[in-house]
Amino acid sequence: MNTLRLIPLLLTLASPLAALAQDAEQGTYPADPHDMSGVWMNDNTLDETLRRLGLKRLAPGVTLPPTGLAPPPGPEVLTPEYKAIFERRRAAQAQLAEGVESCEWVGMPNVMTYPYPFEILHTEGRVTLIFEVDSQVRRIFLDRAEHLPFDELDPTYNGDSIGHWEGDTLVVDTTGFHAHTELWNGLPHSEQLHIVERFNWLDADTIRVDFVLNDPLALTRPIERTVVYSRRSDWRIREYSCLENNRDSPDEAGQRVGGLVNQVPE
Amino acid sequence: MKTLGSALLCLVLGVLAPLAATAHHSFGMFDNTREVWLEGTISEFQWTNPHAWIQVMVAGDDGNAVEWSLEGGSPNILSRNGWKRTVLQPGDKVRILIYPLKSGEPGGSFLEVHKEDGTVYFYHG
Numbered sequence: 276m277n278t279l280r281l282i283p284l285l286l287t288l289a290s291p292l293a294a295l296a297q298d299a300e301q302g303t304y305p306a307d308p309h310d311m312s313g314v315w316m317n318d319n320t321l322d323e324t325l326r327r328l329g330l331k332r333l334a335p336g337v338t339l340p341p342t343g344l345a346p347p348p349g350p351e352v353l354t355p356e357y358k359a360i361f362e363r364r365r366a367a368q369a370q371l372a373e374g375v376e377s378c379e380w381v382g383m384p385n386v387m388t389y390p391y392p393f394e395i396l397h398t399e400g401r402v403t404l405i406f407e408v409d410s411q412v413r414r415i416f417l418d419r420a421e422h423l424p425f426d427e428l429d430p431t432y433n434g435d436s437i438g439h440w441e442g443d444t445l446v447v448d449t450t451g452f453h454a455h456t457e458l459w460n461g462l463p464h465s466e467q468l469h470i471v472e473r474f475n476w477l478d479a480d481t482i483r484v485d486f487v488l489n490d491p492l493a494l495t496r497p498i499e500r501t502v503v504y505s506r507r508s509d510w511r512i513r514e515y516s517c518l519e520n521n522r523d524s525p526d527e528a529g530q531r532v533g534g535l536v537n538q539v540p541e
Numbered sequence: 542m543k544t545l546g547s548a549l550l551c552l553v554l555g556v557l558a559p560l561a562a563t564a565h566h567s568f569g570m571f572d573n574t575r576e577v578w579l580e581g582t583i584s585e586f587q588w589t590n591p592h593a594w595i596q597v598m599v600a601g602d603d604g605n606a607v608e609w610s611l612e613g614g615s616p617n618i619l620s621r622n623g624w625k626r627t628v629l630q631p632g633d634k635v636r637i638l639i640y641p642l643k644s645g646e647p648g649g650s651f652l653e654v655h656k657e658d659g660t661v662y663f664y665h666g
Contacts, residue, residue, distance in 0.1 A: 322618055326666040332652050333665075335574050373569040373643075378591070391617060407617055513617045520589035522612070531570075535585075535596065535610070 305479040308443035311395045311402070314512060315482065315504040319344065320390035347459035347500045357493040360463045375525040378517035380409050382432035382456030383449060384470055384486060388502055394512050402438060402445065407512050415447050422450055430466050432456055445474035458488060458498065465492035480506040571640040571650040579609060583633040588626035590615050595629065595651055597637060611639055611651040613664045624662055629654065 316323065319342045325333065333339070350361045381389055391407035400418030405411075415438040422428060423435050430453030438447040449470045458464050473485045481503065488498040526532045581599035593613045598606040613619060616626070629635070634657045639649035654662045 322614070322622075322665055326622070329666065331663045331666055374567050376591070391615075510621065513620070515590050515615065515617060517591040519591070520587060520594070521591055522594065522610075523592075533610075535594075 303479040305476055308476060309440055309445075310397055311445065311474060311482060312397055314392050314394045314507045314510045316392040316507050316510070317388060317390060318503050318505050322390060344501055344503065345499075348498060349460050350462060352494050352496055352498060353462060354493060354495055357463050357465075361461070364461070364463065371525055371529040372531050374523055375529065375531050376517070376521065376523045377525060378521050379455065380411065380432045383413075383434055383452065384458065384488065384500075385456070386411055386413070386433060387472075387484065387486070388459065391515065392507060392510055392512060402447075405512055407515050409517055410515055422448075430454075434468075434470070443476060447472040447474070459500065463493060464488075464490045467492050477503065568640075568650055570643055572643045573640045573650075575641055576652070577639050577641050577649065579611075579637045579639060581606075581609070581635065581637075583629050583631055583635060584608060585631060586626075586629035588616055590617075593619055593624075595637065595654070597635065599647070607647050610648040611637060612648070613651045619662075619664070622663060622666060628660075628662060629656075633657070 321333065324339055325331070328339070330337075350358055353361055380386075386406055386408060387393075389406070389408040393404050393406040396403040396405065400416065402415040402417060404413040404415070406413070411433065413433050413436055415436040417438050417440075419437050420439075422437060428435055428451040431451060432453070432455070434449040435451040436447050436449040438445055440446070449472070450468070452464070452466060452468045454464060454466055454468075456464075458468075468488065468490045470489075471487045475483050475485070477483055483501055483503045486498070486500045486502070488494070488500075520536050522531070522533060522536045524532050579597060579599050581597040583595065584598050585594075585596040587594040587596070592615055595611040595613070597609050597611065599609050601607040614622075616624070636655040637651050638653040639651050641649040650664075652664050656662075
């Protein structure tokens with residue numbers, strides 16, 4: 276990973292665009308722009324940022340440099356009906372102890388921004404993303420121009436994805452979600468959620484993905500977000516199950532179950 | 542082939558973005574305004590997902606050992622910060638810097654682990 280390349284992006288307060296443009300001039304373009312194979316990591320997670328800055332923890336009151344990327348919006352983008360759902364869920368959450376975690380799969384779009392890496396594989400007619408979080412998989416079908424018909428489009432965590440190349444940009448269109456999951460910032464959504472992602476090269480070792488989320492029932496306007504990922508040639512995707520040793524699962528009273536779980540059953 | 546310049550022109554760079562949240566769950570149950578050093582003996586190192594746990598015996602005020610449960614990152618995060626599943630063994634004497642549980646129970650979130658041989662392991666970076 277090219278750490279030096281990323282520092283200007285993070286530290287330049289006045290003109291992040293200028294910093295990125297300057298950086299790109301020093302970068303290289305991929306030999307085969309239709310091949311994004313490799314392990315990729317969101318550059319702006321807490322751990323990645325701390326490591327880049329040489330910090331060992333985020334002490335209270337310490338403000339990290341801006342990323343130059345716009346944050347996703349909050350509940351102001353929700354329709355009144357979904358704003359009410361958001362408030363109800365927030366009130367229910369407040370009844371639980373801090374830090375409890377049920378280990379539900381995160382689903383789209385959070386699987387793309389979870390602070391763990393993913394691997395991209397190219398095979399005939401297909402791009403496959405293998406995520407470290409919960410060992411999730413997204414299959415993007417390049418050999419199918421249409422989504423599954425309604426009676427086969429089962430609502431799922433990660434949806435039905437079809438893709439195509441526009442020049443050197445991989446465009447991915449995903450629909451077919453159930454409403455168990457949340458958007459960024461905990462926003463609720465309906466089964467009509469529709470996500471378009473555009474995977475673009477910044478240089479041979481950096482891609483950015485522009486997301487556009489639409490939901491005619493839940494959102495009053497599209498949610499747009501850009502995330503930058505860099506290649507991690509020396510990383511391997513590890514197994515990860517949230518259920519393996521979850522000492523933070525909630526008990527019936529909503530408290531952390533605690534204990535010393537990791538015991539092999541008799 | 543599209544040039545990088547034209548790709549960059551499309552970039553929308555805006556206001557400050559918050560960092561992606563900590564993985565798995567909130568660490569809000571820990572008091573990050575208090576850094577506390579523990580000195581004790583490892584009883585168990587759970588190198589497990591979603592989070593690693595360090596069980597450590599620490600002498601209490603009355604001299605009796607109390608078992609503390611210290612939560613950290615997942616093995617995937619920790620391994621990229623130099624940890625391996627074998628770095629802590631039962632019986633190892635350690636000094637550990639933690640953010641303690643707000644509840645006052647013997648637990649916390651570990652930040653740094655210092656072993657007797659001088660090696661140090663950090664949760665982050």
